[in-house]
Amino acid sequence: MYEFDFVKPTTLADAIAALGAEEAQALGGGQTLIPTLKQRLAAPAVLVSLTGIGEMQGIELGEGQITIGGATPHAAVAAEVAAAYPALAALAGNIGDPAVRNRGTIGGSLANNDPSACYPAAALASGATIVTSNREIAADDYFEGMFTTALEDGELITAVRFPVPEAASYQKFEQPASRFALVGVFVAKYPEGVRVAVTGAAEDGVFRWSEAEVALSADFSPAALEGIDCPAEGMIADLHGTAAYRAHLVKVMTRRAVMAAAG
Amino acid sequence: MTQVSMTVNGQPATGEVEGRTLLVSFLRDQIGLTGTHVGCDTSQCGACVVHVDGKAVKSCTMLALEADGAEVSTIEGQANADGTLNVIQQAFQDHHGLQCGFCTPGMVMSAAALLKENPKPTEDEIRHYLEGNICRCTGYHNIVKAIMAASGQDVAVLAAE
Structure with a gap:
């Protein structure tokens, strides 16, 4: 790690003031930021801990x-x-x-x-x-x-x-080494309709799978997903899985989430 | 340099650290408690697990200054007052829960955190809880067995492999 100063304010107002300094960076639990600092991928002048507020x-x-x-x-x-x-x-x-x-x-x-x-x-x-x-x-x-x-x-x-939804489930297909989601799907059923959010899969980060939302809002059952496929376009492709594989997993994990939530 | 003070295994510990000094570096290099190990240095392996205010944390992924004022326990504080091994440590010895021993401090500290939360864990719960502790001798089976035994449960149900 490059050297930095460390401050640990006890109020939100003090934290915001401290973050006004040149090259200041907020530090939550540090479980991502500290490994990033170790790799010298970030070089803040001052870290402002948020754990004392x-x-x-x-x-x-x-x-x-x-x-x-x-x-x-x-x-x-x-x-x-x-x-x-x-x-x-x-x-x-x-x-x-x-x-x-x-x-x-x-x-x-x-x-x-x-x-x-x-x-x-x-x-x-x-x-x-x-x-x-x-x-x-x-x-x-x-x-x-x-x-x-x-x-x-x-x-x-x-x-x-x-x-708080009426019913919900999150289904994560873990990348076994990192335990991050290779694909994770959160399905939540509200009186106004069903929302489906997908993480791990897309190059632009988390997104809503609106086609599945429409189908599930009409019929909250795995059968509602038949005939619907998540397009592979824009999906992440890397050594852990191709874009088509991730797109396929989106549907599988959505179905599992609906089954778990409805069950 | 900034002064940091904490209680480590019941004893006051004070030192001068940089902002970037990790808790594990403070424990090992400044107060000489080298039982806490650095395996991967990327928060994957769990050899550096200690308890901070009663919670298991990876001391290679926490700044020493974040532990200012905290109660820290390390493997050195686990033995009974008379110097004999505590229940978990003794179970690791009895059930051959270690081979090279490098991961053992972290395993014992994670096991202690688990048993505090869940005094009678199932085998599955033990394995899930140990996801952040890696044993490169792959001695997991006996580690799980040792933790089952330390919780006072029958280990005969686990296959004797």
Whole structure:
């Protein structure tokens, strides 16, 4: 790692002020950023830790919605939303491994927007609201492509608000070495309709599979997906799988998610 | 350089570190607790697992300054007060849960975290919990067996391979 200064503010206001410095970078749980720094792929002058800010921690279970503080680790989400939103808890409880889940945070994952990360699929399929230090962003407007989001410099995710669906499931086909999603599909059924978000598959990062959404909104069953195929165009192709293979997996994982959610 | 202070295995520990100093470097190089190992240095292998405020973390992927004021436990703090091995360590010895021993500190610390959360885990739960701990001797079977035994469960149900 290149050298950097480290500060650990205890309030959001102090964190925002610290991020105003030249070449400052926010540090969540560090489970992606620290490996990136070790490879010298980033060289911030100052790291601003978000782990000491009480107002960014914790989970609030409200009427029909769940609000998760931006600096809340995956392990807390897995433990605390299990009854209120089991599919979200299951997703959080399957990210990385237990030690990673004790450090990695929901805000860090969404700010990084790794094209193979799990949380973007949950946020997009749930129509979540990304609450930042200066505004609220609908998930549909938030994800702008691989490692790219609507966040501006110095803007922090303070919380994420999830409307609780009637039924949901996340199905991840793991890349066995990294345990990131080779393809992950989150299906969530709301009174207004079904939303299907796919991670791991596309070159532009997480996306909604709208054709499947229309079919599943009319008939929430695996049979509704017959005759629908996800196009291979724009899918990631690498040593782990071709674009056609990923496109095929999108349908398989969607079907599994519908079966799990409907069951 | 910045001063960092934490409690390690019940003892106060203080040192001067850089922003980029990793928790594992502080433990090994500054306070001399070399039981915590660095295997991969990329947060894959789990040889560096320690507990920070009771939670298992990979100390190669946490900055020392993030642990300022924290209670840290390492493998050196696991033995009983009289110096004998604790239940998990003894089970690793009894069930041959180690070969070269390099991964063992991380395995024992992960096992301790698991049993605190889930005192009677099933074999599947143990294997799932150990996803972030790699044993390159591939001694997983006996590691799982040792953790089953440490939780007071019958290990005869596991095949004797």
